[in-house]
Amino acid sequence: MTVYTASTTAPVNIAVSTLKYWGKRDKQLNLPTNSSISVTLAQDDLRTLTSVATSSEFPEDKLWLNGKEESLASERTQNCLKDLRNLRQELESKDDSLPKISNWKLHIVSENNFPTAAGLASSAAGFAALVVAIAKLYKLPQPTSEISKIARKGSGSACRSVFGGYVAWEMGEKEDGSDSKAVEVAPLSHWSNLKAAILVVSADKKDTPSTSGMQTTVQTSDLFQWRIKEVVPKRFEEMKKSILDKDFTKFADLTMKDSNSFHATCLDSYPPIFYLNDTSKKIIKLVHSINEFYGKTVAAYTFDAGPNAVIYYEDQNESKIFSFLYKLFSKVEGWESKYSQETLGAFEQQFDSIKEKIQFQLDDELYKGVNRIILTKVGDGPQDTKESLVNAEGYPKA
Amino acid sequence: MTVYTASTTAPVNIAVSTLKYWGKRDKQLNLPTNSSISVTLAQDDLRTLTSVATSSEFPEDKLWLNGKEESLASERTQNCLKDLRNLRQELESKDDSLPKISNWKLHIVSENNFPTAAGLASSAAGFAALVVAIAKLYKLPQPTSEISKIARKGSGSACRSVFGGYVAWEMGEKEDGSDSKAVEVAPLSHWSNLKAAILVVSADKKDTPSTSGMQTTVQTSDLFQWRIKEVVPKRFEEMKKSILDKDFTKFADLTMKDSNSFHATCLDSYPPIFYLNDTSKKIIKLVHSINEFYGKTVAAYTFDAGPNAVIYYEDQNESKIFSFLYKLFSKVEGWESKYSQETLGAFEQQFDSIKEKIQFQLDDELYKGVNRIILTKVGDGPQDTKESLVNAEGYPKA
CATH class of the missing domain: 3.30.70.890 (GHMP kinase, C-terminal domain)
Structure with missing residues (x-):
């Protein structure tokens, strides 16, 4: 059985935006009524680590969050998975040498390094890590701003967690949300103190x-x-x-x-x-x-x-x-x-x-x-990591 | 020694305005940045009773508030007294039979029927009662809206306490504030429940x-x-x-x-x-x-x-x-x-x-x-009262 895996970390940016995101002009697509700016926080202190695995043997998509199995049924999550699979499928259709993994089921294992009791919402880091980890698994060539649009569909402010440093979420104008994305205002190194x-x-x-x-x-x-x-x-x-x-x-x-x-x-x-x-x-x-x-x-x-x-x-x-x-x-x-x-x-x-x-x-x-x-x-964006939360079979490590 | 006296009550309207008064386009004249509406509250529960006395023998203007002598020096109070004296002087200049009391000093005695500890600001009722009592003492013929302009100079929202029932304070447009006044929207009887x-x-x-x-x-x-x-x-x-x-x-x-x-x-x-x-x-x-x-x-x-x-x-x-x-x-x-x-x-x-x-x-x-x-x-506006807080000599009753 072939199991492909990838892992990433993603930072929290919740509670630190400096221009607020509030109000949606489109609920399904998480399109905001105004542009916003955030500071990405250091992952030493606050981060989500997500590992993903895919195999032709997996009977269904599964998610484990902080050691507990959770549903993937929400429309938001499904939208993210669909977009990522579509991009992988494009790649596969152009290059026959690529393994055809876009239709395989996914196992997603995710953990935060901060207690839920801290009272910090973790959906931004969570969706950013999920989307970035799968993008990495699928070896998607899209630039980070494109990936941010997919994270946005999971949780609006998640789009800002795909970059480190200082990040703007440009609200965009189009109805389909194709121009509503995160961009880097300045990297961590520009103003690191x-x-x-x-x-x-x-x-x-x-x-x-x-x-x-x-x-x-x-x-x-x-x-x-x-x-x-x-x-x-x-x-x-x-x-x-x-x-x-x-x-x-x-x-x-x-x-x-x-x-x-x-x-x-x-x-x-x-x-x-x-x-x-x-x-x-x-x-x-x-x-x-x-x-x-x-x-x-x-x-x-x-x-x-x-x-x-x-x-x-x-x-x-x-x-x-x-x-x-x-x-x-x-x-x-x-x-x-x-x-x-x-x-x-x-x-x-x-x-x-x-x-x-x-x-x-x-x-x-x-x-x-x-x-x-x-x-x-202030901290970096999502990081590659050798740490993995899945075992060789693509299930959560005990 | 001749002592002229008059008494009135005035209602509290503080904390019950339904469209808020906030912001001044002119600080000295208490001119608001927006019109406002208030409900006048019943005086059984919350009222100021003010008696005034004037005599050629009084050496200076004096004020007693809830049994304690207070300063009349504030510019706001002085503006009220000046306006009222000017209106009296107009009357006197047109009618020789009137006693020339506009230049006499005033004694003002004022009491609230609610404890200061109640935490309700009383400046609205206080200035309304002060202005209405002196207007009565001076037998000023001006309509209530005119009197409200003088109360306004003492404390902005005081202008609304010269009417009962439902009261609007029209912000006006003029720089001198001559059109910034209270008007009755509806009397108590219109909506008394x-x-x-x-x-x-x-x-x-x-x-x-x-x-x-x-x-x-x-x-x-x-x-x-x-x-x-x-x-x-x-x-x-x-x-x-x-x-x-x-x-x-x-x-x-x-x-x-x-x-x-x-x-x-x-x-x-x-x-x-x-x-x-x-x-x-x-x-x-x-x-x-x-x-x-x-x-x-x-x-x-x-x-x-x-x-x-x-x-x-x-x-x-x-x-x-x-x-x-x-x-x-x-x-x-x-x-x-x-x-x-x-x-x-x-x-x-x-x-x-x-x-x-x-x-x-x-x-x-x-x-x-x-x-x-x-x-x-909801309650009535200022009321004539036989109760008086001053004695025959024009000083606070013991």
């Missing part, structure tokens, strides 16, 4: 799912129409420029304003949608207070469809920001795996050295609303 | 003051510009029509949507302004759930520049709504002064009779975020 601290905020329970939330916003918010027509297109160009200029102040300003604008249109939906909770709001105020304290913009917040805060900063300002963050959140999980006791002690000392000058109130209980902190940075 | 339950929500501390908040929003929110140009003018006409039609469903929809739209533009301000807290949001969800439960719109929420919820409903639906509200908030102060134990027991029974059909989760702890409930209804 951008870091991110993710504060995973405790939520009461799962809030409005993003898919139904988007529809409500598109259909009911007056302000949303203005946002997509007038606010976002201008900000999209400014944001790209700020990345190309490595202008953190500008980047931070646009990121924070766009996060607020996005959540404003959620609130303007009817019935209103709330993702920010009181803890989120206190973090927003904290970031503004820290920037004010230093007299310059050293940190920026952004929030996706949930209460988790992503705080961006540049590496050279880390101790400026962590003197505050470690003071307030030292009790939450996530520091020790990343920093030595000595470094953490230095953050404490830094805080002690400035505390007399602090004019704003630090909330001693703020950490109670936060489950953990994930300290990460 | 509209009631309001005010849930006074505990706030961490005083949030962004409305005056500076308005400026931030006007200067920084992209969405605000769309709101005032496109959203509010249309809603203003629809809202007036819903009042004239006594169409609660339409009125409720517009009220809730406009509250959300207003708070959305606060959130879109930079730095963002938050007035709704987690308790406010739960109340919003509760109102939507109650309406869904009954399959029709029986209740509407609105929030001003703070976390307090005002829930509107029509009298005939009271037990429908209170079966839920009394269940959830029976532990907070405000029920017993308004309803007999028998009536409250009936609300409990009503809840028991429907509880099996309730599909949504009732939060048993929601009451902890609420300080008190004020049960009130």
